[in-house]
Amino acid sequence: MxxxxxxxxxxxxxxxxxxxxxxxxxxxxxxxxxxxxxxxxxxxxxxxxxxxxxxxxxxxxxxxxxxxxxxxxxxxxxxxxxxxxxxxxxxxxxxxxxxxxxxxxxxxxxxxxxxxxxxxxxxxxxxxxxxxxxxxxxxxxxxxxxxxxxxxxxxxxxxxxxxxxxxxxxxxxxxxxxxxxxxxxRTARSLRIGSIIPTGSESWVARCLGSLVSEWNVRRNNNAISLVSMTADDLREALKSGRIDVAILDSVFGLESFRHRELLQTDMVVIAPPDSTETSVADLVASHAICMPSPRTGLGHAAMAFSYERAPNRRLRSQDITAADSLPVIVDLVANHGYVSFLGRVSAMPIADKVRIVDLDEHLPMSYHVAFNHRKAAADACTVIIEVAARITSETVARTIRPTDAGARETAA
Structure with missing residues (x-):
């Protein structure tokens, strides 16, 4: 200076x-x-x-x-x-x-x-x-x-x-x-973990991170845990720039240079207003405004493609399809403002008391991943996250998802 x-x-x-x-x-x-x-x-x-x-x-x-x-x-x-x-x-x-x-x-x-x-x-x-x-x-x-x-x-x-x-x-x-x-x-010792923004405190993401912190500290690891929730786009940029060490997200697109492991598998469902009466996904998509995750995310991209395919003649569809990277906002729009949206079943199940869950007419699989950098502490945290996610999701939706075994395949570009 x-x-x-x-x-x-x-x-x-x-x-x-x-x-x-x-x-x-x-x-x-x-x-x-x-x-x-x-x-x-x-x-x-x-x-x-x-x-x-x-x-x-x-x-x-x-x-x-x-x-x-x-x-x-x-x-x-x-x-x-x-x-x-x-x-x-x-x-x-x-x-x-x-x-x-x-x-x-x-x-x-x-x-x-x-x-x-x-x-x-x-x-x-x-x-x-x-x-x-x-x-x-x-x-x-x-x-x-x-x-x-x-x-x-x-x-x-x-x-x-x-x-x-x-x-x-x-x-x-x-x-x-x-x-x-x-x-x-202190910053160098801390392990920085970023996640997609959870739907709420009851979501599997929030519960998974809470269990991670608890178990991590019980094991007396040398690295302190630092948590942050952000949009999928921001997660990718933060991982690339080194601002976080681990990212929990629904797609590893663009992260080929990082190690990653599949966290869990689920399928996509529609969440609709609790008082809605439409029985088919096509009718829901045609009759309601849509708010969905950003098409830049794995879930958002799949949901956007599905909605257009199922309702090609949907009235005013270009004017009332809203993309939002905040899951709490999406849930509020569906529960209180008459919108419909798409989520992974594992994310929809904990909010079943707030929204109506409607199955698609065909199985559309999707998966969540953890991507991480070269630090040993990051790999150790991923193992704990996978174990916790498997336990939490098996307790709540054992019949609808298949958690990946803790020894899931690991890839490196």
Whole structure:
């Protein structure tokens, strides 16, 4: 990180505005955004988020601002020493300080060793490279920092002042970074599991994840469990980007490079309003508005194709077919607003008191899967998930689904 970037990021966190900071320092918004992004990356934490087009600072930003206070004070002292104080610190100058923290720490190492050669060996740098960095630092500050003597390098009076300022910055930054390193270690140890959004707390997905956490902790595994529910599209992207380690979803399309195991098999059914009277799927599809999982999911794709095939003359079908990636919303539309939808039987059975379940006129099989990355903990969690899913589903719908054995086939691209 450059000192200038830290100065910019501090003002963003204080003002809560990228554009206001950019105007204040006469910088482009992209430069300001990059500064705050780099700080978030260095500290391994999110400090801001976009809400309705506006920047919102998160609670964690307050603690970071406190940690940056010694650095801001040191930048003010640096500006005063360099002749950029005036009535107050020259903010335009401070926001453009090109000095990196790593360069300051190398200066401190040379001062502590009393020799550029010894410091270069400890830092595993070339002596010419280190000498050039020190020369550029002296040029920026317009002060000579070392007297080069036969015995080594000795700090000048200006160098001793720079030492005090840079030491304050280094200590404050290392305090912030040590907290970030601990957060990173905790994150690295945790096992992040993502699932499709369950229909409710009674669904097999929710019960499966609850049992997983309970059994995982009883076994005293070293990796803590972290759970998140999201849409099928988001699950795929999160697994590819490494934000999650395991994904429970209804299709492994596009995840050929990941290991995956079949979790359970079921068949597709129609869920209809509890007071509906139509006896055939074709009549239900023709008479009711439809809300179904997104066609980007395995279930949604199959349901969309089935509905079009069974009701080719369906009135206004293009206007009243709604895709939704939220199963709780779909269930509410069916139970309370007269819609029909399609679900796997294993997902429909736990909500049989809220909706009417209608069998298709032909068996349409579908399956759920767990996809996971290379971590051993991820593979271990998948084994537990499969065992739990088999137990839960066999208890509730033993006659309608066939859970895959815990030793199901495993594939890897």
């Amino acid at each position: 450059h000192l200038g970037a830290l100065f910019i990021a501090s003002h963003v966190l204080t003002s809560g505005s990228v554009r206001e900071t950019a105007r204040r320092f006469q910088l482009s918004p992209s430069t300001v955004s990059t500064a705050i992004h780099n700080l978030e990356t260095e500290l391994a934490m999110t400090l801001t988020e976009r809400a309705s087009g506006e920047l919102a600072t998160l609670i964690a930003s307050g603690r970071v601002l406190e940690g940056l206070e010694p650095i801001m004070a040191a930048i003010g002292e640096l500006g005063q020493w360099a002749g950029h104080d005036g009535a107050g610190i020259d903010e335009a100058w401070a926001s453009r300080i090109p000095v990196k923290i790593v360069t300051m720490e190398r200066f401190l190492e040379v001062a502590d060793q009393g020799s550029i050669n010894r410091a270069a060996r400890r830092l595993r740098l070339g002596q010419p490279q280190l000498s050039l960095q020190l020369a550029n630092l002296e040029k920026f500050l317009s002060h000579r920092l070392f007297e080069r003597q036969a015995q080594g390098s000795v700090l000048t009076e200006e160098g001793r002042r720079a030492y005090q300022i840079f030491m304050a910055i280094s200590q404050a930054w290392n305090d912030l970074k040590s907290s970030a390193d601990e957060r990173y270690r």
